[in-house]
Amino acid sequence: MNRTRPAIIVALSMTVFLLASWGRAFAQPPAPDPVEQKKILADATDYAFNHERNLPNFLCIQTTRRFEDFQGRDVPVRDEWRPLDIIVERLAYFEHHEDYKVIEINGIPSSIDHSKLGGASSSGEFGSVMKGIFAPDTATDFTWQTWFTLRGRKMHVYAYHVAADKSDYHVVVPDQSKDLVTAYHGLIFIDDRKHFIHRITLHADGIPPAFPIQDISLMLDYEYTRIGEGDYLLPLTFELRSREGNVRIKNDVDYDAYRKFTADSSVRFGADETPAKK
Numbered sequence: 001m002n003r004t005r006p007a008i009i010v011a012l013s014m015t016v017f018l019l020a021s022w023g024r025a026f027a028q029p030p031a032p033d034p035v036e037q038k039k040i041l042a043d044a045t046d047y048a049f050n051h052e053r054n055l056p057n058f059l060c061i062q063t064t065r066r067f068e069d070f071q072g073r074d075v076p077v078r079d080e081w082r083p084l085d086i087i088v089e090r091l092a093y094f095e096h097h098e099d100y101k102v103i104e105i106n107g108i109p110s111s112i113d114h115s116k117l118g119g120a121s122s123s124g125e126f127g128s129v130m131k132g133i134f135a136p137d138t139a140t141d142f143t144w145q146t147w148f149t150l151r152g153r154k155m156h157v158y159a160y161h162v163a164a165d166k167s168d169y170h171v172v173v174p175d176q177s178k179d180l181v182t183a184y185h186g187l188i189f190i191d192d193r194k195h196f197i198h199r200i201t202l203h204a205d206g207i208p209p210a211f212p213i214q215d216i217s218l219m220l221d222y223e224y225t226r227i228g229e230g231d232y233l234l235p236l237t238f239e240l241r242s243r244e245g246n247v248r249i250k251n252d253v254d255y256d257a258y259r260k261f262t263a264d265s266s267v268r269f270g271a272d273e274t275p276a277k278k
Contacts, residue, residue, distance in 0.1 A: 028147055032156070037144045040156055043195035044188070048134040051197075051233070052096050057261035058227050060234075062091045062100070062253060066119055069248040081250055087117060094261055119249070129220065130197055133188070138166050145187070150199060151223070154192040161185040164206060171204060173212055182206050196233055198222050215243040228260040 032040065067081035088104040100114035133140055145157045162169070164183040171180045182204045189199035203217040223236040240251040 031144060031147075037156075040144075040190055040195050041142055041158070044190045044197055045134045047194075047196050048130040051130065052128070055093065055096070055232060055234075056227055056230065057092075057094045059093075059257075059259055059261050060091050060255050061103075061257040062089045062255055063087070064089070065252045067250045067252070069250070071246060071248060084119070089114065091255070092261060119251075129200060129202070132168050133160060133162065133200070133202075138162055138168070140166075142188075147192075148189065150189055153198065155189040155198065156192060158188045158190065159185070160188055169202075169204065171207070171211075171213055171216060176212065178212070180207065180211060198233070213242050213244060215241065215248075217241050225258045227258055234258060 031037075064087045066084040066087070068084055069079070069081050071080075085106050086104075087102065090101045090103055092099040092101070102110050102112050102114055102117070104110055105112070132138060139162075141161045143159045145159050148155045148157050162184050164181065167181050167183055169182055169184045171182060172178065183206050184202050184204050186201040186203055187199070188197060190196065191198055198221065200220045201218065202220075207214055207216070218238060218240050220238040221236045222233040224231045225234045225236075227234075235255045237255070238253050240253070242249045
């Protein structure tokens with residue numbers, strides 16, 4: 001479905017939500033000492049930089065459910081989301097690059113180009129988001145916050161902030177030839193055992209009031225997924241939110257049907273079979 005409002009592309013892009021909505025809190029043990037906190041961050045940094053290079057070539061299905069909510073800026077926020085569309089895409093990850101092919105829109109087969117979908121979208125879920133946060137040149141400020149349990153795993157939660165002059169967070173409005181780089185902040189959830197990253201939240205800071213897109217945020221979850229003979233932490237879900245004037249926008253995205261990419265790979269969806277191009 002084409003939308004009349006400008007398209008938004010959020011590259012390496014993502015309101016930080018209450019912790020209570022993210023999982024189950026538990027009785028708090030003491031915080032790690034400063035030395036241990038630094039080690040956890042060092043291990044997470046190493047993970048962030050090696051995550052992409054360790055991923056195999058694979059295919060999966062990305063399902064995006066888009067919603068909007070018409071509300072005045074001064075009206076208390078109420079969740080009255082109106083469904084817009086459901087977009088099903090084949091996502092091929094090959095040699096560390098993502099390729100999207102639209103399969104269905106609202107249950108009807110479609111071959112529209114991914115870039116022509118309009119509306120809000122995001123990229124970087126398979127590694128560049130976390131690499132941007134942990135890159136030395138970004139000079140991210142990290143602060144240990146709390147313990148948390150996420151999907152049964154004990155997590156360290158760190159708050160972080162990236163200044164605008166160190167940011168590579170782009171908010172792009174192609175129809176208006178706008179490309180804005182902003183500061184951003186959020187939370188990182190790092191598991192206590194392996195110090196791998198399981199959740200990232202990100203909220204753009206300092207967007208000028210006249211800019212057409214406001215209140216941009218993302219919550220991205222990773223989970224272990226079997227591909228071939230290995231288990232890999234891969235995107236499970238993410239939620240992208242933004243506001244255009246008095247209209248709030250939400251994308252709920254799920255990933256499933258992960259499988260290994262091979263020379264003869266194809267994706268079956270209903271009666272349709274689309275060969276994957278190597």
